[in-house]
Amino acid sequence: MKKQNINLYLASPRGFCAGVDRAVKIVEETIKKFGSPVYVRHEIVHNKDVVNSLAKIGAVFVEEVHEAPKDRPIIFSAHGVPKSVVNEAKQRKMISIDATCPLVTKVHNETIRHYNLGRHILLVGHRNHPEVIGTMGQVPNEFVSLIETIDDAINIKVKNTEKLAYATQTTLSLDDTKEILTVLKKRFPSIKGPNSEDICYATTNRQQAVKSMAKLCDTILVIGAQNSSNSLRLVEVALSHGVKTAQLIPDEYTLNKFLESFNPSLTPNLGLTAGASAPETLVQVLISKLKKDFEVNLVDHTVTKENVTFNLPKILR
Helix, strand or coil: CCEHHHHEEEEECCCHHHHHHHHHHHHHHHHHHHHHCCEEEEECCHHHHHHHHHHHHEEEEEEHHCCCCCCCCCECCCCCCCHHHHHHHHCCCCCEEECCCHHHHHHHHHHHHHHHCCCEEECCCCCCCHHHHHHHHCCCCCHEEEEEHHHHHHHHCCCCCCCCEEECCCCCCCCHHHHHHHHHHHHHCCECCCCCCCCCCHHHHHHHHHHHHHHHCCEEEEECCCEEEEHHHHHHHHHHHCCCCEECCCCCHHHHHHHHHHHCCCCEEEEEEEECCCCHHHHHHHHHHHHHHHHEEEEEECCCCCCCCCCCCCCCC
């Protein structure tokens, strides 16, 4: 029986960003330098395959610093941590290695600068996301408020509107943030913000690729974890730009369920991308599965080239 044809549009850029690539290398290099085990507070990035592959070579993932022995290195995840976590490691005299994405560190530094200038900070982001917890933990609680929605932006009350600043979680949708920031700037004309928006280049580029691909595809698949903010935003961006179906693919089971119901005669143009913490190996697994069932015409859909790299911490150089 002849296989049905599908056009598979491969978004580029996709997958690992420079911050995730750096964080994974930090764990690998720490194991090389200090031997195993080394301890990592939280998932180094939001992807089970990455976490499992690092666990195999000697990384042990813990929720809190005190769960790790004092005589072994502790690594802080790419999402960043509150100051209290860094202080706890110092008090225990541990070797601590910071794998925070430099773009998240930039947001931390801006938040601290605003606090030092006596400003209250409005942080646009998602409650309980590790990055948001880390950023809010840079300054005392009473100097930062979380803005999750447009309603929050409309209703937030502040004591001194002249001493106000905003920052944003790096992995949000550009469109969502734009609406919230428009409200905040209208309500508080003197609010201070970053020189450039805090949403990272990788989030922006992956969203632009999906927006562009949405004009050509009926369905877009996003490889990424269920707790990966930037992957979830890619699904939302695809749907808001006219794609009939957009689905997160966190694991092989979900992919198999999708393939069972996939009808290429109804949706011959399929788009594929991956969140910033999803390795390219998962993309290739999905492509090979599709090739088993269909005649796949691979179309490279490149929107921009990325050439960003970040240095490893001094202790590992």
